[in-house]
Amino acid sequence: MALCDDNTGQPGFRVAVFTPTTANNTYWPEVHSILRAAASDLDISLEIHEFNLSDRFEKVSVGVRRLTTEPLPDAAVFSVEFGEAVRLMDAAEQAGIPFFLNGPLFPEELNQLGELPGQAYQHWVGYFLEDEELKGYLLAQKLIAAARRARNAEDDGTIYVAGINGTRSWYGSILREAGLRRAIDDHPDVELLQMVYTRWTPEEGRRMASRILRRYPEVSVLWTASDQLAIGVAETISNGLAPDDLPVHTGGLDLSGAGIESVLQGDLVATVASSSLLWAQVIIDLYDHLQGVDRASHADSVLLAAPSVADRSTAESIRSRIREFEAIDFRQFSRFHEGADAPRLDEIMGDW
16 A cells, blocks of 8 residues: 655645546646646645555455544545445544545445435435446447448448456446447347456556457457557557557547547547546535535435547547646635635536
8 A cells, every 4th residue: 555645744634535546647747737726726735545456355445544643634535335335434424524436336336325415324424436338339439430440342241349348346346348248239149259357467468469369350349448458459559469450449538648648649449438526526516515615415426427538539639638637726616715606627627
């Protein structure tokens, strides 16, 4: 477990954030940068606790210990896999620490927790998630379209697809795969040959792509569930393991800087996700809650962010929009500072 303790010399609230990590991760460092920027503008002391995905027990145990050790954080944010939420939420509830939970959670687990913030757990003030099924679907549609464009004019046969997914202990992986399968059902000439599950690293992308392409040389679409996996797959493709006469198309699901750059370089067809600015909105909402500014209803405490598609036609404009927020004053999105009519970052993201 790694701890990054930021802004500790500043006055104001202390917020603890618990997230996973992997070696050379392309997604979480960008989330952490956004969190730091929002926290700095709001005079929040931010603790970021990173946990290796290989040790789920450590994540829960260290999280519970932090939530029960003085000085207690004023608020917390949890990004969890299956079975991790209950103990963290119980600890926060008992300590009176308001918290946001990052989803999606398995339906049975969400039901156990009371479905919505503020019901079974009084201090659960927000639940935020991306539309993972739609992300998987949109990426698949882009990859299938690219494969169809690349086919020889006389080739009207089947488009063969294989998928490389992450861990099934996170419900988002299952939803992303469901999106892929829905897209395949839309096309009678598309067939899924195999789905494999692995760790979220470029090395695993390279390893799995090599195996799949040797086993199924007819594959022209390698759908992957993250930018890291996709970048590894693209390296395997560029190293000549794919047949010369059959281009193989791949893409990811993070909208990370590395993923967008790979799209612009032509290595990925697309990367699909919601902007990491969703996390900044969470920090702003927690800040407003701590300041006594509450939402109108429990339904308002669920943030479902729509995905954006960065392909060759949109990647540069999306990257420019992301960079525009590097100098933003996040206080302008706070209802405590700007009143009830303050704009929301998630509304702006919906315009991409």
